[in-house]
Amino acid sequence: MSKIHVTTTVNGEPAEFLCQPGNSLLDALRDDLNLTGSKEGCSSGDCGACSVIVDGRLVCSCLMLAVEAEGKSITTIEGIANGDVLHPLQRKFLEHAALQCGFCTPGFLVAAKALLDHNPDPTETEARYWLAGNLCRCTGYDKIIRAVLDAAAEMRAGAPAGE
Numbered sequence: 001m002s003k004i005h006v007t008t009t010v011n012g013e014p015a016e017f018l019c020q021p022g023n024s025l026l027d028a029l030r031d032d033l034n035l036t037g038s039k040e041g042c043s044s045g046d047c048g049a050c051s052v053i054v055d056g057r058l059v060c061s062c063l064m065l066a067v068e069a070e071g072k073s074i075t076t077i078e079g080i081a082n083g084d085v086l087h088p089l090q091r092k093f094l095e096h097a098a099l100q101c102g103f104c105t106p107g108f109l110v111a112a113k114a115l116l117d118h119n120p121d122p123t124e125t126e127a128r129y130w131l132a133g134n135l136c137r138c139t140g141y142d143k144i145i146r147a148v149l150d151a152a153a154e155m156r157a158g159a160p161a162g163e
């Protein structure tokens, strides 16, 4: 079967790849673009480990076809930091010890960024509902929610230069 050429934007940079019609965006990111931060947990839209932002919307990349990335703008976990400067969410996850094995962490960070992009001042309930599609098997959710709310507060107060 002939492959399809897809031209897209990933983390602000032009990107292109060849894919089969049935390949997922997660496959393309990991296998073709070598962006392995997005994780494959369930491949069925249940765990959120593969979360990316597509044209401003939070998406499970395991459920989106790679060909649908044509002309879209995609943000992955690799695009969250500003060069060597961690995003406040990343820093707060570290400060709050909001991860253990880390497998779910990229998905949580991307989903949390999408939340704060839409709502810079979420309540705890809003944050918990927003992140309900992201599963963590080892950390527990309290530390993750604390980290997200703390990052949100810091960002509202005005992040240090470069962040």
Ligand code: FES
Pocket: 039, 040, 041, 042, 043, 044, 045, 046, 047, 048, 049, 050, 051, 060, 061, 062, 063
């Ligand atoms: S791998 Fe996509 S939601 Fe689990």
Ligand code: FES
Pocket: 098, 099, 100, 101, 102, 103, 104, 105, 135, 136, 137, 138, 139
């Ligand atoms: S830190 Fe291990 S699954 Fe979340």
